[in-house]
Amino acid sequence: xxxGTQNRVTTDDEYRQLAQLGVRHVNxxxxxxxxxxxxxxxxxxxxxxxRLGLVLDMVQLPLESLPIxxxxxxxxxxxxxxxxxxxxxxxxxxxxxxxxxxxxVKYNLNIIGIPRSEFEAGRGGSKNSTFRWDKMDxxxxxxxVGELSEEENWERIDYFLERVVPVAEASRVRLACHxxxxxxxxxxxxxxxxxxxxxxxxxxxxMRENPWHGLNFxxxxxxxxxxxxxxxxxxxxxxxxxxxxLFNIHYRNIKGRKLSFMETFPDEGDMDMWGAMKVLAEVGYxxxxxxxxxxxxxxxxxxxxxxxxxxxYIRAQLQMLAETHPGSVxx
Numbered sequence: 001x002x003x004g005t006q007n008r009v010t011t012d013d014e015y016r017q018l019a020q021l022g023v024r025h026v027n028x029x030x031x032x033x034x035x036x037x038x039x040x041x042x043x044x045x046x047x048x049x050x051r052l053g054l055v056l057d058m059v060q061l062p063l064e065s066l067p068i069x070x071x072x073x074x075x076x077x078x079x080x081x082x083x084x085x086x087x088x089x090x091x092x093x094x095x096x097x098x099x100x101x102x103x104x105v106k107y108n109l110n111i112i113g114i115p116r117s118e119f120e121a122g123r124g125g126s127k128n129s130t131f132r133w134d135k136m137d138x139x140x141x142x143x144x145v146g147e148l149s150e151e152e153n154w155e156r157i158d159y160f161l162e163r164v165v166p167v168a169e170a171s172r173v174r175l176a177c178h179x180x181x182x183x184x185x186x187x188x189x190x191x192x193x194x195x196x197x198x199x200x201x202x203x204x205x206x207m208r209e210n211p212w213h214g215l216n217f218x219x220x221x222x223x224x225x226x227x228x229x230x231x232x233x234x235x236x237x238x239x240x241x242x243x244x245x246l247f248n249i250h251y252r253n254i255k256g257r258k259l260s261f262m263e264t265f266p267d268e269g270d271m272d273m274w275g276a277m278k279v280l281a282e283v284g285y286x287x288x289x290x291x292x293x294x295x296x297x298x299x300x301x302x303x304x305x306x307x308x309x310x311x312x313y314i315r316a317q318l319q320m321l322a323e324t325h326p327g328s329v330x331x
Contacts, residue, residue, distance in 0.1 A: 004288025142190025241283025
């Protein structure tokens with residue numbers, strides 16, 4: 001496994017800074033709507049990153065973590081009139097990703113986005129994202145999709161997988177789906193979020209089961225599904241890892257548990273991130289480990305400083321892992 005990032009940067013100097021920080025592998029998207037990415041666009045983007053010392057491991061399909069009305073492919077989960085056209089466009093995009101030499105894509109099957117309550121003060125007064133169910137509008141109206149039962153949600157997901165997974169297999173491109181973030185009680189905003197529990201994720205990876213169909217496994221998001229994240233997270237990593245379903249790791253920690261948590265830096269949350277890293281090595285995980293959702297620091301216009309801290313933390317753990325689990329790490 002190796003250090004990676006999905007940070008959105010645009011200039012050559014920003015990409016060089018990643019390489020200078022020891023981040024060689026990236027999930028980085030070309031400009032524009034992914035439905036418009038031609039083979040030439042993808043190849044030129046990959047070539048640009050290679051000239052700057054980076055390896056393009058992954059791009060994002062036009063299925064984002066945003067609320068569905070802001071996504072690039074809203075009809076897929078809303079059963080809109082362009083559903084089949086949007087799925088077909090994604091299939092052609094996967095084929096072009098393969099021709100461009102990019103080995104993986106990530107995506108979300110999300111309807112209501114990433115619900116959060118207000119920010120709270122973290123270490124030293126940092127501004128940290130939280131989810132406190134008792135502070136949420138529990139009667140918030142449904143999304144544009146309306147009321148959607150668990151059964152119907154699974155049917156729409158399966159409709160997508162049935163058409164896309166064979167294309168990914170034929171193209172030898174890994175499909176990495178992000179869990180729902182966070183778990184929400186059934187019926188919140190009209191939706192039962194079926195990828196918001198560990199059991200739901202297990203069901204998902206076994207639907208249309210295929211070596212190219214797996215997860216963008218966010219340790220933080222999965223911890224948010226649990227009553228005792230510290231005690232439960234390693235078993236979840238092991239279950240999916242032993243079945244070859246881990247295609248990308250978001251290395252993020254939380255303080256709290258299901259329905260009440262704060263996002264934190266990896267070294268200060270409740271989960272044992274070094275323990276999680278060792279389990280990743282034990283199950284033979286071999287792709288990117290990247291930070292995600294950092295606290296906001298005082299006096300900084302963006303999160304570059306906070307992410308740099310996380311890059312160093314992950315890289316140090318990988319260096320330790322290289323000694324305790326030889327052959328498991330690329331530095």
